[in-house]
Amino acid sequence: MxxxxxxxSLAALDLRVLLxxxxxxxxxxxxxxxxxxxxxxxxxxxAGAERQDDxxxxxxxxxxxxxxxIALTLGATPIRAGISSGRFGVLLAAGADRAALxxxxxxxxxLALMAVLALWLVALQAAxxxxxxxxxxxxxVHAAATxxxxxxxxxxxxxxxxxxxxxxxxxxxxxxxxxxxxxxxxKAAADANALGTADGLAQAFYFLWPRAVTSPMIADLQARxxxxxxxxxxxxxxxxxxxxxxxxxxxxxxxxxxxxxxWVVVVGLRRRAVR
Numbered sequence: 001m002x003x004x005x006x007x008x009s010l011a012a013l014d015l016r017v018l019l020x021x022x023x024x025x026x027x028x029x030x031x032x033x034x035x036x037x038x039x040x041x042x043x044x045x046x047a048g049a050e051r052q053d054d055x056x057x058x059x060x061x062x063x064x065x066x067x068x069x070i071a072l073t074l075g076a077t078p079i080r081a082g083i084s085s086g087r088f089g090v091l092l093a094a095g096a097d098r099a100a101l102x103x104x105x106x107x108x109x110x111l112a113l114m115a116v117l118a119l120w121l122v123a124l125q126a127a128x129x130x131x132x133x134x135x136x137x138x139x140x141v142h143a144a145a146t147x148x149x150x151x152x153x154x155x156x157x158x159x160x161x162x163x164x165x166x167x168x169x170x171x172x173x174x175x176x177x178x179x180x181x182x183x184x185x186x187k188a189a190a191d192a193n194a195l196g197t198a199d200g201l202a203q204a205f206y207f208l209w210p211r212a213v214t215s216p217m218i219a220d221l222q223a224r225x226x227x228x229x230x231x232x233x234x235x236x237x238x239x240x241x242x243x244x245x246x247x248x249x250x251x252x253x254x255x256x257x258x259x260x261x262x263w264v265v266v267v268g269l270r271r272r273a274v275r
Contacts, residue, residue, distance in 0.1 A: 006097060010104030011111070014078065017087075018112055027070045031120025034062045039127035052133045053226045059124045059139055060218055060230035063117065063146045068177060070116055071150040074109045075157030076169035079269070102269040105158065106262045113154055117147050142215035145246065148254055149212045153177035155261040162268025181212040184243050184250070185234055194239040210257040216245040 018024045042054040082088040091101060121143045128136045157173025164172070186202035189195050195202055214231075221227035223242045234241040 006100040007103045007107060010091070010096060010101055011108040014104060014108035015112065018108070023073070024112070027073075027116050028119055030066055030070075031062065031116070032123040034066065035059075035120070035123035035127040038062070038124070039130045042127070042131045047132060051131055052128075052136075053221065053224075055124075055128050055131060055133060056136070056139055056142075056217060057221060057226060057228040057230060059127075060142060060146075060221070061228055062124070063120065063143060064230045067113075067117060067120075067146055067150050068153065068174070071113055071154040072157050072170045072173045072177075074113055075154035075173055076161050076166040078105050078109065078158070079161040079272070080166050083272075098270045099266050102266040103262075105269075106155065106265055109154060109158060110151060113150060114147060117143055117150075138215070138217035142217040145213040145215040145218075148251065148258075149177070149180060151258055152180055152210045152254055152261070155258055155265065159261050159265045159268060162265060162272050176210065177212075180210045180254075183209045183211045184214060184246070185241070188243045189234065189236045189239075189241045192239060192241050194236040194241055210254050211246070211250045213250055213254055214243050214246045219243060219245040 038055055038058040041058065042051050045051040045054045079088075088101065092098065121140060124139060124143075125135055128134065128139065153173045153176050156176035157169045160169035160172035183206045186195070187206035190199040190202040190206075193199065218227055218231045219242065222231040222233060225233050231243070234243075
């Protein structure tokens with residue numbers, strides 16, 4: 001029977017393993033390096049709204065694209081690495097519970113992803129200060145929204161990794177992320193009556209699938225076609241569709257899905273041969 005202390009101890013062990021890997025330090029360093037480039041680029045724009053939009057759009061792209069790579073790698077790799085290194089076998093032989101081991105991976109990887117995005121956010125806030133735009137509260141809210149969306153994708157990759165290899169798990173997590181964004185895009189299109197007879201299917205998909213969480217900042221940038229690669233405007237049947245900021249229902253629904261996927265991770269690891 002797993003206990004909270006067992007999960008904490010095993011999660012701390014996994015975090016120590018992560019801190020010994022070079023790619024983890026590279027992931028942490030990516031944010032500050034990108035923030036410097038974002039600040040330098042923003043100085044070429046006019047001070048005020050244009051410069052602020054430039055910082056926010058590039059920050060959103062970093063959090064989306066860079067964050068997705070980090071999240072999927074965190075989710076897809078630990079099970080194969082733990083098995084091939086013999087670490088899982090040693091832990092289980094020493095009396096560790098499989099459920100505790102699974103929950104510890106969920107906890108440690110979620111904390112690692114949070115730490116990476118938090119450090120990146122600090123660097124991005126420093127970039128905003130450096131270009132004269134001050135601390136950016138909407139950007140902080142956007143980082144939190146992005147974290148929840150990435151958490152779903154990371155957990156999906158971790159879930160797949162209980163059954164398949166890291167590459168397939170990475171691809172599966174990416175597919176979940178794409179579909180989560182598609183859910184909110186199609187819902188916005190259906191609300192705008194841009195899908196015709198497919199409106200009902202889009203609504204059903206939205207109410208069943210995990211949803212990407214859209215922050216007010218990115219919704220505003222997309223509406224003004226200023227979000228760049230992070231949220232380009234959507235043209236469906238010659239109708240420009242913009243995705244509104246997510247309400248509490250989407251935040252709660254996506255958190256429920258995180259819990260469900262985490263539970264499947266536990267079930268999957270219980271059945272996985274680890275030695």
